[in-house]
Amino acid sequence: MSVDPEWPQIDSTSYPYIFEKNVTVNLSNGSFIRVNIYKPKTADANQKFPVLATHGPYGKDVPYRYFHPKSFSDLEPDHQTEHSAWEVPTPRHWTARGYAIVRADEAGSGQSPGYLDILSCASIDAFSELVEWIAEQPWSNGKVGTLGISYYAASQWQLAACKPKGLACIVPYEGFSDHYRDMCRHGGILSNGGLDVIWHRQVGSNQYGLPGRAARNWGDDTIEGSMSIEALAANRVTLIDAVRPYPFRDGERFSSVAFNLEDVEVPVLSVANFGGIQLHLRGNVQGFLHSGSNLKYLRFIVGRHDLPMYYPEEVAVQESFFDAFLKGEDRVGWSRKGEVPAVDLILRKGNVGFNDPKAEKQFLRRQENEWPLARTQYTDMYLGADGTLGWTKPTIDAPRKVQYEAFPEDKTQGLASFTTAPFESETEITGHIVAHLNVSLGRHRWQKTTPSDMDMFVAIRHISSTGEEVYYTGPAGEASPITKGYLRMSFRKTNPQHPRHREWLPHRDYMPGDAAAMVLNEIYPVDVEIWPTNVIVQKGDRLILEIGAVELLGAGIFQHDDPVDRPEAKFKGTNSIHFSKNYDNFITLPIIPNSN
Numbered sequence: 174m175s176v177d178p179e180w181p182q183i184d185s186t187s188y189p190y191i192f193e194k195n196v197t198v199n200l201s202n203g204s205f206i207r208v209n210i211y212k213p214k215t216a217d218a219n220q221k222f223p224v225l226a227t228h229g230p231y232g233k234d235v236p237y238r239y240f241h242p243k244s245f246s247d248l249e250p251d252h253q254t255e256h257s258a259w260e261v262p263t264p265r266h267w268t269a270r271g272y273a274i275v276r277a278d279e280a281g282s283g284q285s286p287g288y289l290d291i292l293s294c295a296s297i298d299a300f301s302e303l304v305e306w307i308a309e310q311p312w313s314n315g316k317v318g319t320l321g322i323s324y325y326a327a328s329q330w331q332l333a334a335c336k337p338k339g340l341a342c343i344v345p346y347e348g349f350s351d352h353y354r355d356m357c358r359h360g361g362i363l364s365n366g367g368l369d370v371i372w373h374r375q376v377g378s379n380q381y382g383l384p385g386r387a388a389r390n391w392g393d394d395t396i397e398g399s400m401s402i403e404a405l406a407a408n409r410v411t412l413i414d415a416v417r418p419y420p421f422r423d424g425e426r427f428s429s430v431a432f433n434l435e436d437v438e439v440p441v442l443s444v445a446n447f448g449g450i451q452l453h454l455r456g457n458v459q460g461f462l463h464s465g466s467n468l469k470y471l472r473f474i475v476g477r478h479d480l481p482m483y484y485p486e487e488v489a490v491q492e493s494f495f496d497a498f499l500k501g502e503d504r505v506g507w508s509r510k511g512e513v514p515a516v517d518l519i520l521r522k523g524n525v526g527f528n529d530p531k532a533e534k535q536f537l538r539r540q541e542n543e544w545p546l547a548r549t550q551y552t553d554m555y556l557g558a559d560g561t562l563g564w565t566k567p568t569i570d571a572p573r574k575v576q577y578e579a580f581p582e583d584k585t586q587g588l589a590s591f592t593t594a595p596f597e598s599e600t601e602i603t604g605h606i607v608a609h610l611n612v613s614l615g616r617h618r619w620q621k622t623t624p625s626d627m628d629m630f631v632a633i634r635h636i637s638s639t640g641e642e643v644y645y646t647g648p649a650g651e652a653s654p655i656t657k658g659y660l661r662m663s664f665r666k667t668n669p670q671h672p673r674h675r676e677w678l679p680h681r682d683y684m685p686g687d688a689a690a691m692v693l694n695e696i697y698p699v700d701v702e703i704w705p706t707n708v709i710v711q712k713g714d715r716l717i718l719e720i721g722a723v724e725l726l727g728a729g730i731f732q733h734d735d736p737v738d739r740p741e742a743k744f745k746g747t748n749s750i751h752f753s754k755n756y757d758n759f760i761t762l763p764i765i766p767n768s769n
């Protein structure tokens with residue numbers, strides 16, 4: 174018997190579950206990956222279990238407590254365990270409920286050899302084979318489900334579209350489903366900051382063959398031994414290097430992982446975070462809307478991205494869903510279409526502060542049968558050249574423009590803002606917002622470069638009746654606005670013929686043929702997609718619409734500032750919003766009529 178010095182209460186050879194480490198799974202292409210298996214302890218040695226599987230690069234053996242000590246300490250106590258790992262299900266919790274957990278290191282990470290190329294098609298092919306392998310194991314009941322956050326959610330959509338034998342349902346928490354639009358290029362703008370931080374902090378640090386992992390408490394050293402610096406470099410591609418060369422959706426990087434959501438047919442519980450306005454929201458909503466599943470559910474949450482999947486009330490929902498599809502024990506009706514309302518909303522009403530899970534529990538929930546809500550009244554709110562935002566169209570006697578700077582010396586010059594009067598009554602906004610604007614690009618006096626493109630960042634902020642800002646929790650606990658949108662003007666062309674195009678969600682193809690440069694001082698109409706949201710604006714509250722050429726409130730690590738993607742020579746200039754009889758500028762809000 175050996176005692177784990179970190180967890181003296183635990184006899185490390187005798188967990189309350191059976192722990193098998195570094196099990197080899199051969200892939201049909203001649204390669205292999207290594208997985209950890211955690212199984213319930215039962216009297217019957219032949220018992221078969223439903224299985225929850227994950228496959229990813231953050232380290233099956235990297236203890237959560239070292240991976241992110243602060244986040245670990247904020248977790249629900251029963252998820253603070255010896256085998257807890259970042260963004261994946263807790264073995265101790267699920268084995269106690271009759272589930273086996275399989276946790277794989279993907280190729281090139283942890284104990285799985287190979288080329289480290291996350292989010293690649295090879296990674297998804299391996300995940301599919303892993304699921305089929307699991308379904309055939311004598312200890313599995315043949316039904317595999319998936320549960321995980323972010324990376325471990327995004328991969329589920331793609332996995333499900335491959336239809337591996339044995340996959341019975343998916344529960345993606347806060348992931349993306351469209352590599353281009355949701356993750357890598359927001360409105361065409363490279364979302365470099367997040368890709369870079371995530372890769373270096375938690376992917377590269379776990380590369381297969383990287384020396385010193387055990388010494389850093391970052392899992393075990395590589396079974397086959399460490400690799401040289403040169404061999405390591407030759408065996409990986411960073412996310413940003415993989416993506417940066419491709420501005421369009423037909424680029425090899427995006428095309429190779431493109432899939433059709435309609436191929437997702439297994440039951441889906443898609444969990445979207447209203448605060449995930451850079452990564453953890455859009456794809457869950459789109460995934461719900463367009464997956465081919467007969468049984469699909471959309472659940473909204475709030476809070477930091479690392480914690481909610483482990484909240485007791487969330488775990489209870491996950492468990493009832495998995496029990497229905499992996500154990501055949503459907504207590505609430507998930508498997509009978511129409512019995513469980515398809516949408517479970519969280520209503521963001523009042524100022525509860527941000528990054529405070531306890532306070533956020535004050536937000537009520539409401540079930541709905543569809544998304545967006547059928548009773549939505551799309552209502553325009555007009556921008557005024559005087560910085561106002563109002564329900565009535567302003568009368569404009571002479572053409573005016575509101576200007577702000579791209580690459581300003583002083584960041585406050587990098588945006589324009591438009592503020593409403595205090596709301597006269599409580600107003601619910603739930604759904605998708607579009608900003609309709611007329612904009613132009615100009616140069617400064619003595620500016621040597623001629624700009625040819627313009628990046629737009631849009632945010633909607635909330636001011637309470639008493640004058641303080643109502644902040645919402647961003648992915649890492651940042652103070653965030655209600656919601657945001659992004660668009661590179663050269664991608665302004667929409668495709669209204671596309672079956673996914675909606676008045677409330679303009680569809681863009683982002684193909685080379687769509688790119689359209691801007692001629693200086695010519696005025697272009699544009700519809701800017703803003704990410705789906707919910708807020709209840711109370712009587713006396715105000716909204717502020719910000720339109721900028723700079724990153725707005727709450728961007729956190731998700732900066733769009735790659736010098737190759739946004740060169741100053743191309744973007745530096747004066748951006749203008751035009752107002753005249755011909756140029757109405759407005760946002761279309763999804764207003765939900767008061768049900769009282």
Ligand SMILES: *[C@@H]1O[C@H](CO)[C@@H](O)[C@H](O)[C@H]1NC(C)=O
Pocket residue numbers: 193194195196393394395396
């Ligand atoms: C991999 O797992 C096996 C089996 O549990 C164990 O003997 C071995 O020590 C593990 N390797 C490492 C590097 O932890």
Ligand SMILES: *[C@@H]1O[C@H](CO)[C@@H](O)[C@H](O)[C@H]1NC(C)=O
Pocket residue numbers: 199
């Ligand atoms: C996996 O492949 C290796 C190498 O080809 C082979 O030695 C091993 O027996 C295979 N394992 C299984 C379980 O098939």
Ligand SMILES: *[C@@H]1O[C@H](CO)[C@@H](O)[C@H](O)[C@H]1NC(C)=O
Pocket residue numbers: 200202203204280281286287288295296297298299
């Ligand atoms: C086999 O698949 C793995 C995992 O996706 C990949 O890393 C490896 O390069 C592939 N090997 C070959 C020979 O294609």
Ligand SMILES: *[C@@H]1O[C@H](CO)[C@@H](O)[C@H](O)[C@H]1NC(C)=O
Pocket residue numbers: 609610611697698699700755756757758
């Ligand atoms: C101004 O923009 C709005 C919204 O994009 C559009 O409907 C309108 O046609 C534009 N005006 C002109 C003259 O292009």
